[in-house]
Amino acid sequence: MTIPFRGTPAGAQTLDDPARLREIADLRLHDSDVDVIFSEVTAEAAAHFGLPVALVSIVLDQAQYFVGSHGLDGWMATTRGTPAEWSFCQHVVRNRAPFVVDDAQEHPVMQDSPLVRLEGVRCYAGVPLVTSRGQVIGSFCVQGPDARSFTEDDLAQLHRFAEHVITRIEQRRQG
Amino acid sequence: MSTDELSPSDYGLTLPSEAEVIADLMKLVGADVAIFAWREAADSPEDAGPRGNQEELLLRIAEQLAARSDVAGVFGRSLAVRVHTYVALSTARTSA
Numbered sequence: 274m275t276i277p278f279r280g281t282p283a284g285a286q287t288l289d290d291p292a293r294l295r296e297i298a299d300l301r302l303h304d305s306d307v308d309v310i311f312s313e314v315t316a317e318a319a320a321h322f323g324l325p326v327a328l329v330s331i332v333l334d335q336a337q338y339f340v341g342s343h344g345l346d347g348w349m350a351t352t353r354g355t356p357a358e359w360s361f362c363q364h365v366v367r368n369r370a371p372f373v374v375d376d377a378q379e380h381p382v383m384q385d386s387p388l389v390r391l392e393g394v395r396c397y398a399g400v401p402l403v404t405s406r407g408q409v410i411g412s413f414c415v416q417g418p419d420a421r422s423f424t425e426d427d428l429a430q431l432h433r434f435a436e437h438v439i440t441r442i443e444q445r446r447q448g
Numbered sequence: 449m450s451t452d453e454l455s456p457s458d459y460g461l462t463l464p465s466e467a468e469v470i471a472d473l474m475k476l477v478g479a480d481v482a483i484f485a486w487r488e489a490a491d492s493p494e495d496a497g498p499r500g501n502q503e504e505l506l507l508r509i510a511e512q513l514a515a516r517s518d519v520a521g522v523f524g525r526s527l528a529v530r531v532h533t534y535v536a537l538s539t540a541r542t543s544a
Binding site for chain 1: 454458459460461472475476514517518519521522523524525526527529530532533536537
């Protein structure tokens with residue numbers, strides 16, 4: 274398959290873009306009350322791909338915040354996020370495009386991330402969460418501890434999960 | 449090596465100073481809003497007791513900021529995740 278990523282292209286989205294952060298604020302996605310509203314769809318995605326972890330990750334200015342998750346354990350289950358610079362999902366937002374990593378240990382962008390070196394994340398596929406205003410607020414993704422490849426059909430399925438999530442998210446819009 | 453044997457420095461994670469946090473907040477929302485939001489968070493009743501250590505202070509302020517409905521609130525959640533991560537990794541080290 275054609276891998277829909279590699280590196281960070283010129284003109285990429287910045288994480289601290291004011292309009293993007295205002296969108297996240299308008300949708301109240303930084304509130305602590307959004308914790309379990311996406312547990313069902315993440316569980317479904319993890320089962321579909323046969324992977325241990327699925328996430329709805331909102332990428333803030335300096336951190337990713339999991340507003341839905343399945344399969345997290347250890348400290349990430351407590352913190353419900355990580356610093357943005359460690360994350361795979363930042364690249365979905367920066368590139369406004371899917372980010373697919375078949376083997377993170379061999380990936381030039383991700384191999385030095387603590388999530389790869391110390392937490393054992395090896396494969397990842399994420400697609401953008403795009404609001405009706407055109408803002409990419411985060412990623413719907415799956416990940417696992419072993420190398421694997423993802424197909425075009427896999428990405429299409431991830432997009433369907435993401436569309437379901439963004440519909441639910443839009444219902445939170447203020448005024 | 450297990451996660452319990454690692455520390456924040458293994459992850460390259462450090463805590464920001466108050467000055468660094470305020471500067472970052474100013475960059476996002478401007479000086480006036482940043483100073484107002486910071487003072488409001490730092491002067492909250494939950495923060496009226498002893499200042500405690502740097503992690504506790506930053507966490508209290510981050511959670512106060514995160515309660516806001518504007519971009520400063522997004523910044524607060526972001527800061528809260530980073531400080532929670534630092535504390536979680538420090539705790540794992542301490543209890544190992």
